[in-house]
Amino acid sequence: MKTNKNYKSLIYHYIFKRTSTFILAVVVTSVFFERTYDHLCEAIFERINRGRLWRHIKHKYENNGDEDGFSMPSADDAAAD
Amino acid sequence: MAASLGRICRTTSLLKPSSGPIYSQVNNFTTTKEWSKGRKLLTACLGVTAGGIGALLFSLDRSVRAIEIVAHAPHYHWPWTGLFQSLDHASMRRGWEVYKNVCSACHSLEYVAYRHLVGVTHTEAEAKALAAEIEVRDGPDDQGNYFMRPGKLSDHIPSPYPNEEAARAANNGAYPPDLSYIVNARHGGEDYVFSLLTGYCDPPAGIVLREGQNFNPYFPGGAIGMAQVIYDEVLEFEDGTPPVASQVAKDVCAFLMWTSNHEYDDRQVLAIKTIGIGSLLCALLFYLKRFKFSHVKNTKLAFIPKKK
Numbered sequence: 001m002k003t004n005k006n007y008k009s010l011i012y013h014y015i016f017k018r019t020s021t022f023i024l025a026v027v028v029t030s031v032f033f034e035r036t037y038d039h040l041c042e043a044i045f046e047r048i049n050r051g052r053l054w055r056h057i058k059h060k061y062e063n064n065g066d067e068d069g070f071s072m073p074s075a076d077d078a079a080a081d
Numbered sequence: 082m083a084a085s086l087g088r089i090c091r092t093t094s095l096l097k098p099s100s101g102p103i104y105s106q107v108n109n110f111t112t113t114k115e116w117s118k119g120r121k122l123l124t125a126c127l128g129v130t131a132g133g134i135g136a137l138l139f140s141l142d143r144s145v146r147a148i149e150i151v152a153h154a155p156h157y158h159w160p161w162t163g164l165f166q167s168l169d170h171a172s173m174r175r176g177w178e179v180y181k182n183v184c185s186a187c188h189s190l191e192y193v194a195y196r197h198l199v200g201v202t203h204t205e206a207e208a209k210a211l212a213a214e215i216e217v218r219d220g221p222d223d224q225g226n227y228f229m230r231p232g233k234l235s236d237h238i239p240s241p242y243p244n245e246e247a248a249r250a251a252n253n254g255a256y257p258p259d260l261s262y263i264v265n266a267r268h269g270g271e272d273y274v275f276s277l278l279t280g281y282c283d284p285p286a287g288i289v290l291r292e293g294q295n296f297n298p299y300f301p302g303g304a305i306g307m308a309q310v311i312y313d314e315v316l317e318f319e320d321g322t323p324p325v326a327s328q329v330a331k332d333v334c335a336f337l338m339w340t341s342n343h344e345y346d347d348r349q350v351l352a353i354k355t356i357g358i359g360s361l362l363c364a365l366l367f368y369l370k371r372f373k374f375s376h377v378k379n380t381k382l383a384f385i386p387k388k389k
Contacts, residue, residue, distance in 0.1 A: 041353045049167040052160060053346070054201055057171050060320075061204050 152298035154269040154276035161338065165353055167346045168339050174202040175318050176336025179329050182316045184260060187252065187307070189240035192261035193340050196234040201339065208234060215239050253293035255306025264334070264341040271334040273299060278330040281309035 015025045050056065113121065160169040177198065180190065195212040199205045212232035217239075220227035232239075240259075242248035249256050264270045276299045284296035284303070294304040311326050311333075318324055322332075339345065 037354070037357070041350060041357065044353055045165065045167070045350045048165050052167050052169045052171070054170040057174075058200075058204060061207060 149301070150303065151301045152276070152280070154272040154299055156272055157275060159271060159338075160335070161345065161349075165349050167349055169335055170202060171320070172332045172335040173339050175320065175322060175328075175332040176334070176339075177202050178316065178318060179333040180260070180336055183310055183329075184333065185238075185241060187241055187248075187257040188260045189242070189257075190238040190260050190340065191240055192237070192259070194235060194237045195232065197343065199234065202336075205234075212236055252306055255293075257307065260337055260340065262341045264337045266341075271338050274337060275330050275334045277305075278311045278333070279326060 015021050046053065046055075116124075160166060160172065180188075184190075195208050198208045198211070203211065212234055215232040215236065216229045217232050217236050218227055219230050222228055241257075242251060245256055258266075264274060267273045269276070277297060280299045281295060281297050284290055288296060288303060290296060290304050294306060295308050296303055297305045311330050313325050315326075315329060316324055322328060342348075
């Protein structure tokens with residue numbers, strides 16, 4: 001209980017007390033939250049549609065492309081990383 | 082309800098202050114009390130008319146639509162039917178083969194460029210190779226002359242006819258529509274396209290077709306300029322899928338669904354995101370409402386007069 005109270009007072013002291021730190025916390029949290037959430041949703045989407053999306057079938061057609069140096073990072077690749 | 086009843090029947094007994102504290106408040110706040118009898122009657126008539134017309138339109142839309150002489154396409158369960166289902170990209174790749182080998186003889190696809198195929202149905206190298214097969218008129222060069230060059234990724238799919246008049250002249254006066262947005266442009270969408278492609282049959286007795294026309298029950302009017310083109314083994318798929326007529330029609334529908342809705346997969350991902358965030362916010366708002374109202378609901382007001 002004591003540690004819990006310390007923890008809360010620390011959060012209050014360093015984050016909520018001043019508007020500047022509060023806004024900073026909001027911005028930083030939203031950046032990380034959005035990244036995590038987007039990845040999570042993409043993962044769910046890929047799980048539902050396994051085998052149907054281009055990134056699941058492209059390995060069949062890509063062999064020649066890699067030798068020519070054509071493997072341009074597309075939007076799909078960026079999302080899959 | 083009581084207020085509108087009172088408005089129509091002009092019985093104010095329901096709204097009398099003696100009916101209780103709630104009705105007395107309604108009676109105090111309502112502004113229709115000062116309305117003339119005619120105005121109240123007009124308002125009531127307008128409301129009834131609007132509701133009646135709405136109900137009529139709704140029931141007409143729900144009816145079987147037997148007045149049109151056209152067969153309505155049944156609803157098929159497509160790979161992309163559903164809230165979170167994506168398009169089937171292997172099917173779309175076969176659909177592109179069907180378009181290229183069959184449909185492109187008459188139909189244009191002018192709003193699709195080769196670059197759109199990259200990362201959707203083809204790799205970049207494949208799309209470049211496809212584009213290089215066509216000749217594009219470009220220019221002017223240094224001398225001011227126009228010249229032909231091999232296609233690039235940025236070029237659009239070439240049309241079979243230079244303009245609509247040429248297309249009509251070559252097809253008995255019937256214009257083969259551009260297929261880029263055909264799924265969105267027709268009632269029934271992909272179901273209609275599939276039924277049309279696979280629904281050719283002999284005309285029933287009494288239907289007279291002119292020269293160059295064919296009968297298709299799914300086409301409004303029945304007489305269609307396009308002949309049946311989708312048969313079993315009309316082409317060979319490169320991935321070895323058996324090219325039966327229904328498979329060919331399904332794949333071209335998948336491809337045309339994508340040309341009409343390039344953003345379809347993004348929309349399905351967005352549905353997941355929206356429903357997730359929405360349910361989170363819903364739970365938060367529900368808690369917040371309970372939290373705020375706990376004060377209101379637990380507050381007791383008491384009037385304690387001073388004792389003399």
